[in-house]
Amino acid sequence: MAVPVLTIDGPSGAGKGTVSRLLAKRLGWHYLDSGSIYRSLAIAVLQQNVALDDVAAIVGVAQALVLAFECGDELVVKLNGLDITAQLGLETTGNAASIIAALPEVRAVLLQKQQDFKQLPGLVADGRDMGTVVFPDAAHKVFLTASSIKRAERRYKQLKEKGIDANLMGLAKDIEERDRRDRERATAPLSMASGALFIDSSEITIDAVITQILDFIR
Ligand SMILES: Nc1ncnc2c1ncn2[C@@H]1O[C@H](COP(=O)(O)OP(=O)(O)OP(=O)(O)O)[C@@H](O)[C@H]1O
Numbered sequence: 001m002a003v004p005v006l007t008i009d010g011p012s013g014a015g016k017g018t019v020s021r022l023l024a025k026r027l028g029w030h031y032l033d034s035g036s037i038y039r040s041l042a043i044a045v046l047q048q049n050v051a052l053d054d055v056a057a058i059v060g061v062a063q064a065l066v067l068a069f070e071c072g073d074e075l076v077v078k079l080n081g082l083d084i085t086a087q088l089g090l091e092t093t094g095n096a097a098s099i100i101a102a103l104p105e106v107r108a109v110l111l112q113k114q115q116d117f118k119q120l121p122g123l124v125a126d127g128r129d130m131g132t133v134v135f136p137d138a139a140h141k142v143f144l145t146a147s148s149i150k151r152a153e154r155r156y157k158q159l160k161e162k163g164i165d166a167n168l169m170g171l172a173k174d175i176e177e178r179d180r181r182d183r184e185r186a187t188a189p190l191s192m193a194s195g196a197l198f199i200d201s202s203e204i205t206i207d208a209v210i211t212q213i214l215d216f217i218r
């Protein structure tokens with residue numbers, strides 16, 4: 001039986017994770033936060049003091065990566081049995097993830113780990129290349145974006161709520177730099193999949209985004 005897949009790609013802070021988690025719950029489907037895999041790898045690489053340009057060593061860390069995901073209201077991620085959820089959302093983690101995600105050898109190792117999430121009754125997958133590379137045959141594809149200043153403001157609020165110190169201008173600069181790297185890399189760059197529904201969430205609520213996607217897939 002074919003497994004229905006809904007892919008939601010877009011830049012950092014567009015709301016992909018929030019919307020995907022809520023949709024997965026609503027539909028009773030599995031959820032893949034592919035960014036958390038790249039982020040977990042970045043944490044493992046940094047923990048082991050591997051340089052971010054040492055391709056062979058990073059591939060070794062990727063091959064040995066043992067991750068467990070617990071998807072409740074918040075996603076809990078364990079690396080080799082240890083809870084790394086608190087480190088996942090840090091900007092340093094996101095920036096390191098984006099640097100190693102540009103390496104084709106790393107993407108090749110992580111491809112199957114992501115495809116393994118495709119299981120009945122269905123999957124909502126969020127990331128940068130879900131609809132273009134990882135699940136090109138997905139039944140439904142969405143490209144979710146928002147202006148970079150809105151995304152920086154949302155990220156700022158999110159970090160402050162977690163008690164993490166943040167600087168709005170610094171966040172905006174980091175987000176733009178990460179977007180540029182994700183869009184311009186040679187392998188699996190961030191781009192809109194053909195046939196995807198385009199949504200700009202700058203001026204609309206999370207509920208409105210969810211309604212548009214549910215209307216699209218029904
Ligand atoms: N339409 C919206 N209106 C207001 N706030 C929103 C909207 N969409 C998302 N947010 C808020 O923006 C923040 C970032 O959202 P989220 O983490 O889902 O983005 P993301 O695209 O998954 O980012 P990343 O790719 O970096 O993981 C969250 O605090 C979320 O609640």
Ligand SMILES: Nc1ccn([C@@H]2O[C@H](COP(=O)(O)O)[C@@H](O)[C@H]2O)c(=O)n1
Nearest residue numbers: 012034035036038097098101127128129
């Ligand atoms: N499918 C994906 C998902 C993520 N990345 C890279 O990881 C970085 C962190 O992702 P978040 O979604 O958690 O912000 C992101 O900037 C990308 O470089 C990816 O390449 N492909």
